[in-house]
Each structure stands twice: as structure tokens, then as C-alpha cells.
Amino acid sequence: MLLPEGASRAVTDTMEKTLLRVGEAAELLSVSRWTIYRWVEEGRLRGTKIGKGSLRIFRESIIHLIESNESDVGTSSSVR
Numbered sequence: 001m002l003l004p005e006g007a008s009r010a011v012t013d014t015m016e017k018t019l020l021r022v023g024e025a026a027e028l029l030s031v032s033r034w035t036i037y038r039w040v041e042e043g044r045l046r047g048t049k050i051g052k053g054s055l056r057i058f059r060e061s062i063i064h065l066i067e068s069n070e071s072d073v074g075t076s077s078s079v080r
Helices: 007-016 022-029 033-042 059-068
Strands: 019-021 047-050 054-058
Touching: 019 022, 019 059, 022 033, 022 054, 022 059, 033 054, 054 059
Parallel strands: none
Antiparallel strands: 019 054, 047 054
């Protein structure tokens, strides 16, 4: 995947953080901010409140979500 100049650095910087802002998590997963809030509420992602309500998402929970939803797209014989 080719990313615009500077974008790969931004992704690398984001994935090095332990806690991500809701917008950062949404961008990494290509979903809306509201989806991130819903997934935290449903327990699909782990988050914590910082201060008076700023939600942060644990990077490890994003990695776990991605890994637990991986599939072998190329090995499916039913899709033609």
C-alpha cells in the first residue's frame, strides 16, 4: 500500500503510542469516531477516560481486534 509522503510516518508515530485518541483509532481502522465509541461500549475495544472525559483507546486492543478478525481472503473457494 502506497501512502502519501508523511502519512507512513504519522501511522508509525500513532502505532507507537500506548493510548490513542478516538480520532486516531478511527483513522487506523477506517471507521467513524462513533463506531469507536460504540465498540468501546460493546467491549470490542478497551479504552480509558483521561481527565474529565477524554476517551483514549489502548493500542493493544486495536491490534487484538484486527488479529481476531483476520481471514484468509485468498483461500476461499466459494467466492468466484
